[in-house]
Amino acid sequence: MNSLTNLGIKAKEASLSLAMASSELKNKALTAIAAALKENSSDIVAANASDIKAAEEKGMSKALLDRLSLDEKRVFAMADGVSALCELPDPVGNILDEYTRPNGIKITKVSVPMGVIAIIYEARPNVTSDAAAIALKAGSAVILRGGKEAFNSNLKTVEIMRRAVSEVGLPADLIQLVTDTSRKSATDLMTLKDYVDVLIPRGGAGLIKAAVENSTVPVIETGTGNCHAFVDETADIEMASDIVFNGKVQRPSVCNALESLLVHEKIYEKALPEICGRLKTAGVEIRGCEKTCALLPYAIPATEEDFFTEFLGYTISVKVVSDVYEAVKHIGIHSTHHSEVIITENGDNAKYFTSAVDSAAVYVNASTRFTDGGEFGLGAEIGISTQKLHARGPMGLRELTSYKYIISGNGQIR
Numbered sequence: 395m396n397s398l399t400n401l402g403i404k405a406k407e408a409s410l411s412l413a414m415a416s417s418e419l420k421n422k423a424l425t426a427i428a429a430a431l432k433e434n435s436s437d438i439v440a441a442n443a444s445d446i447k448a449a450e451e452k453g454m455s456k457a458l459l460d461r462l463s464l465d466e467k468r469v470f471a472m473a474d475g476v477s478a479l480c481e482l483p484d485p486v487g488n489i490l491d492e493y494t495r496p497n498g499i500k501i502t503k504v505s506v507p508m509g510v511i512a513i514i515y516e517a518r519p520n521v522t523s524d525a526a527a528i529a530l531k532a533g534s535a536v537i538l539r540g541g542k543e544a545f546n547s548n549l550k551t552v553e554i555m556r557r558a559v560s561e562v563g564l565p566a567d568l569i570q571l572v573t574d575t576s577r578k579s580a581t582d583l584m585t586l587k588d589y590v591d592v593l594i595p596r597g598g599a600g601l602i603k604a605a606v607e608n609s610t611v612p613v614i615e616t617g618t619g620n621c622h623a624f625v626d627e628t629a630d631i632e633m634a635s636d637i638v639f640n641g642k643v644q645r646p647s648v649c650n651a652l653e654s655l656l657v658h659e660k661i662y663e664k665a666l667p668e669i670c671g672r673l674k675t676a677g678v679e680i681r682g683c684e685k686t687c688a689l690l691p692y693a694i695p696a697t698e699e700d701f702f703t704e705f706l707g708y709t710i711s712v713k714v715v716s717d718v719y720e721a722v723k724h725i726g727i728h729s730t731h732h733s734e735v736i737i738t739e740n741g742d743n744a745k746y747f748t749s750a751v752d753s754a755a756v757y758v759n760a761s762t763r764f765t766d767g768g769e770f771g772l773g774a775e776i777g778i779s780t781q782k783l784h785a786r787g788p789m790g791l792r793e794l795t796s797y798k799y800i801i802s803g804n805g806q807i808r
Contacts, residue, residue, distance in 0.1 A: 398582050401537055401570045402589025405510045408568035409535035413507050415564065417484040420531055423559045424480050427527060430558040431473040431551070435466050441550035442519065449517075449543055457647040457707040462517045462543055472520050475768070476527040485791040486533040500802045505795045507533030509591035513776070514539045514580050514605065516597035519547035525594075526555055526569045528776045532794035535568040537590065539583050541597070542575035549573070584609035594789075596777045599704065599730075614785055614793075616777035618704045619649035619732040621762045624721040624747065625665055626738035627658040633759065634737040635669045640761045641735070643676045647706050649778060650733050650755075650765040654701060654711045656721045659685075662714045666690060673710065682712040701728045718743045722750045729753060731780045733762040754780050754787040 412420075431438070442464040449462055491503040511534045515521045522538055529536035540548040548571060556566040572579050580601075584593060587610045595605035599618045606613055623641060625634045641652030657665050662685065670680050670690055680686070681696035693712065700711045701724070715721045718736070725734055735757035736747040744758045755765040755778075765788065767775025772790035779785040785793035 397574070398572065398579065398586060399589070401572065402510070402586050404567040405535040405537050405570050406589045408565040409507065409509050409533075411565050412530065412535060412568050413486075413509075413533050415533070419562065419564065420484070420533070421480040422562045423530060423564050424476050424527055426558040426562050427523070427530075427555050428473040428477040430554045431476065431523060432470055434550075434554050435469040435473075438469050438547065438550050438554070439464055439466060441546040442544075444546045445519075445544050454543070455707060458517055458543075460645070461647045462519065462547075464519055464547060468520065472523045475520075476523055478768075479527055479531045479791075482531070482791060484531070485795045490797055497806050498804065499806050502800045502802070503797055504800055505792075505797050508794060508796055510535045510537065510589055511794065512537040512539065512583050512586065512590045512593045512611065514583060514593070514595045514597070514601060516541040516601065517543040518596075519544040519551065521596060522548045522551045522571075523555065525776055526552070528791065528794060530559070530568065532791050534591075534794065535570070537570045537572065537583065537586075539572040539580055540575070545573075545575055580604070581608060584611060587611050594777055614777075614779055614789065615781040616649075616779055616789075618730045619651065619778070620653050620702065620704045620728060620730040621650060621733045622654045622656060622721075622725050622729060622735070623652055623762070624656040624715070624718070624725070624734070624736045624738075625658060625661070625669070626718060626721075626736060626740060626743050627660040628739040628743070629658075629661070629665070629737040630739065631661070631665050631668055634665065635672055637735065637737055637759070637761050638669050639672055639676070641763055642673060642678055642710055643708075644761075644763055646708055648763075649704075650762050651706070652710065652762055653703065653705050654713070654728065656713050656715050656724060658718075658721075659714050659716050662686075663689060666712070666714075670712065677708050679709045680712055681709060683714055685714040686712045704730065718746055722747060725751055725753075732778060733757065733765040735760065735762050754778060 488505045494500045513525045552571040560566040590611045593611040593613045595602050680693040681700045682693040687693045731753045733755040734753050748756045767788040767790045775788040
């Protein structure tokens with residue numbers, strides 16, 4: 395029996411105990427995890443320092459180092475995210491529908507745990523606590539397979555969480571970590587269908603593509619974020635500048651960061667110098683279309699590939715478009731269906747944009763950085779789904795449950 399199969403067996407066994415756990419016990423476990431993360435924050439930060447040192451030696455970019463880095467403030471934020479789940483209603487055991495058939499049979503549709511959730515993710519160690527805690531609240535065991543860049547951080551965090559849940563009477567094996575960070579372990583996890591009920595990949599386009607194409611376990615696809623902003627001809631340029639700057643610069647390494655800017659041709663000569671000039675002062679490289687480069691001496695010509703790219707850093711693609719219809723067409727071709735925004739004072743254009751753009755989150759006059767479970771009032775989330783089946787957008791507790799029908803009769807036969 396290989397080690398991954400053994401993890402699957404233990405997770406499946408633990409999931410049965412967790413499925414029967416009361417809301418009070420699950421919240422007690424979450425409270426214990428949060429407290430343990432804070433009490434052992436220095437150990438987590440020390441483990442993370444080893445990961446950071448190795449990443450720096452390998453030449454990891456500044457943006458990716460930011461994704462990988464933990465300090466005491468970030469560890470405490472992880473713990474607070476776990477604690478916040480206690481305030482949310484239990485998604486398990488809720489009656490979703492209930493009715494009686496003409497023959498007297500009573501049918502009740504009830505929310506139930508997924509069972510065992512596997513998550514493959516890359517260089518964000520905060521995902522380790524987020525994913526484990528959300529799965530626990532949703533009544534499912536979790537198998538975590540993080541990237542090699544965050545191995546020490548993940549190992550220490552899982553060790554602390556396992557100890558915390560066992561101290562309140564739940565099996566430690568409801569939280570499992572795959573310690574083999576080779577590509578083979580990820581591929582093997584994708585095919586562990588006898589023990590894993592659903593797979594959630596969180597990371598770059600390559601990882602998600604591999605999971606969708608190779609997994610025999612059902613996949614909830616969390617997409618990459620090639621997010622767009624369209625500045626319409628009626629836009630308040632100062633507002634547009636604020637929204638674009640926040641979307642691109644506030645944290646460029648995350649999936650809801652802005653990657654592409656579209657500007658209406660009637661205002662681009664006024665809007666681009668203000669918006670892109672501000673981005674330039676923050677170190678953002680402008681890769682623009684022909685009109686953009688002719689207007690801005692610091693812009694470099696964009697390739698067609700640039701308009702498809704999730705940069706995850708200080709680069710943005712820029713294109714001048716003729717109207718909202720061309721903007722929507724461009725987004726339809728290049729988007730990863732994550733988050734898009736229109737900045738406009740024209741209600742008809744806003745309505746067309748929100749109706750025609752096929753993305754999980756479509757904004758009017760607000761930053762794409764709000765695409766987040768916490769910001770949506772859903773509590774912590776396990777990822778942003780860009781698919782349409784089962785879950786779309788921030789995946790919170792409800793999206794991590796399934797349902798079953800309970801049928802009660804008094805001797806009816808067919």
